[in-house]
Amino acid sequence: MTATATPSHSALSELAEASFAALDVREHIQPWHFGPVGAGLGSIPVRTPITGELIGSLGADHFGALVDYGAAIEAAHRVFPQWRDVPAPARGHVVRRLGELLKEHKDALGRLVTLEAGKIAAEALGEVQEMIDVCEFAVGLSRQLYGKTIASERPGHALRESWHPLGVVGVISAFNFPVAVWAWNTALALVCGDTVVWKPSELTPLTAVACHGLLRKALADTGHDPEAHQLILGKREAGEALVDDPRVALVSATGSTRMGREVGPRVAARFGRSLLELGGNNAVIVAPSADLDLALRGIVFAAAGTAGQRCTTLRRLIVHESVVDELLPRLVAAYQGLRVGNPLEEGVLVGPLIHQGAYEGMAAALEQAQAEGGKVLVGGERVGEGDSYYVSPAVVRMPAQTGVVANETFAPILYVLAYADLDEAIALNNAVPQGLSSAIFTNDVREAERFVSAAGSDCGIANVNIGTSGAEIGGAFGGEKETGGGRESGSDSWKAYMRRSTATVNYSTELPLAQGVSFG
Numbered sequence: 001m002t003a004t005a006t007p008s009h010s011a012l013s014e015l016a017e018a019s020f021a022a023l024d025v026r027e028h029i030q031p032w033h034f035g036p037v038g039a040g041l042g043s044i045p046v047r048t049p050i051t052g053e054l055i056g057s058l059g060a061d062h063f064g065a066l067v068d069y070g071a072a073i074e075a076a077h078r079v080f081p082q083w084r085d086v087p088a089p090a091r092g093h094v095v096r097r098l099g100e101l102l103k104e105h106k107d108a109l110g111r112l113v114t115l116e117a118g119k120i121a122a123e124a125l126g127e128v129q130e131m132i133d134v135c136e137f138a139v140g141l142s143r144q145l146y147g148k149t150i151a152s153e154r155p156g157h158a159l160r161e162s163w164h165p166l167g168v169v170g171v172i173s174a175f176n177f178p179v180a181v182w183a184w185n186t187a188l189a190l191v192c193g194d195t196v197v198w199k200p201s202e203l204t205p206l207t208a209v210a211c212h213g214l215l216r217k218a219l220a221d222t223g224h225d226p227e228a229h230q231l232i233l234g235k236r237e238a239g240e241a242l243v244d245d246p247r248v249a250l251v252s253a254t255g256s257t258r259m260g261r262e263v264g265p266r267v268a269a270r271f272g273r274s275l276l277e278l279g280g281n282n283a284v285i286v287a288p289s290a291d292l293d294l295a296l297r298g299i300v301f302a303a304a305g306t307a308g309q310r311c312t313t314l315r316r317l318i319v320h321e322s323v324v325d326e327l328l329p330r331l332v333a334a335y336q337g338l339r340v341g342n343p344l345e346e347g348v349l350v351g352p353l354i355h356q357g358a359y360e361g362m363a364a365a366l367e368q369a370q371a372e373g374g375k376v377l378v379g380g381e382r383v384g385e386g387d388s389y390y391v392s393p394a395v396v397r398m399p400a401q402t403g404v405v406a407n408e409t410f411a412p413i414l415y416v417l418a419y420a421d422l423d424e425a426i427a428l429n430n431a432v433p434q435g436l437s438s439a440i441f442t443n444d445v446r447e448a449e450r451f452v453s454a455a456g457s458d459c460g461i462a463n464v465n466i467g468t469s470g471a472e473i474g475g476a477f478g479g480e481k482e483t484g485g486g487r488e489s490g491s492d493s494w495k496a497y498m499r500r501s502t503a504t505v506n507y508s509t510e511l512p513l514a515q516g517v518s519f520g
């Protein structure tokens, strides 16, 4: 593992300002402003994990805008009836325009993602591409919000289901996918006829303001009220405003299981809906017949990519005992070749952890793993010093699936376990509280099909011969158990953003009752 030099602070603030200016959204972000630190603009700090320093600040025209979350929800609620009545294909035009703006500004927005979340450029651009993809999906969807017609048991009656807009959708998103997860929710919610209030992670407010500006520009360009999208910046209180407000019909929240444990019951207590995408503890099984070259590449991207900070990150490697001794030295060598450092620099594959807390979480997990009999084969060290937290991704051989292995530590630690037969491997895959993503590397069709069958992986995502991360937007995304059960993005996930209405229309002159009931 090699480290690269960290850039100077002022260079990064200049880059942030230039990238933000290139988006050309200044007039669409009121009441927000972005400017250099110390320009007296406001109170929301913009930091970069690249150096850990402030690279600017966000402020508002009036203090109220910073704290009046209720006013933002009220505005989204007020605009909803008018947005609901726009025909769905015309709502799709707004999302198409958003997709165009994202294509035009892909580089600048990607750079902001790198600056605020610390992702390497290739992954940041991939994240913006994921937004563009979901916009394209949503535009098509805007002409395919299909209901069902059902054969009525009564003569002269028509029975059908329609899908109607739900209302205000609250989106709570996490730092690690600061823009794509918002786009999944917002592109779908908009074509479904909902208005949106977004509470981004407090760690990534600048990318949020940038996306807010791009969407409001898309709304204005297509002749619609920009108030259909609202942004609330803040910490826990901002999320709580969405969770507790009965005007918010659906709360779609991405984050830790701990967060979801609070959000789910609170939203349910007011009979609101929630869509939860929470922690993952994803495993790859490497079977005796696996193509080890393929497996190695898949494993390294899934485990060390994004510095281990994806909900889909590979955290557990379950290797057949006949190949473990061949695979592990190759894995260790691949890890030794990973370049850790400034994510803006070409050739770097692993950027920084988001903050000190993430580093401390990783150090504590490694300590616990060793106390539970684990052996660190490579990595796990802090690279560099100061206010930024770079680490070398770690591989830890574990004697068994012990306590620490059952936890999601949001950092690049890969625990390795050996197995003797497939039943055991599948049992290990399923024996954690989380259920997001999983994969098997095998060239045996029986094993592959078994893994993706009902008796196989219990996760929302079960892959064959690819890693656990990097899902396409076309499938439904989400997981079971402590991952929260929600499904976002492709397939028929849109149904979560609409309400279903069943209509029975009697076009006869009689009034037959269902179930043959005669009354009087």
Ligand code: UN1
Pocket: 130, 176, 177, 181, 254, 309, 310, 311, 312, 468, 469, 470, 471, 472
């Ligand atoms: C997340 O980490 O919250 O499948 C989302 C993936 C990405 C999305 C990750 N498409 O890794």
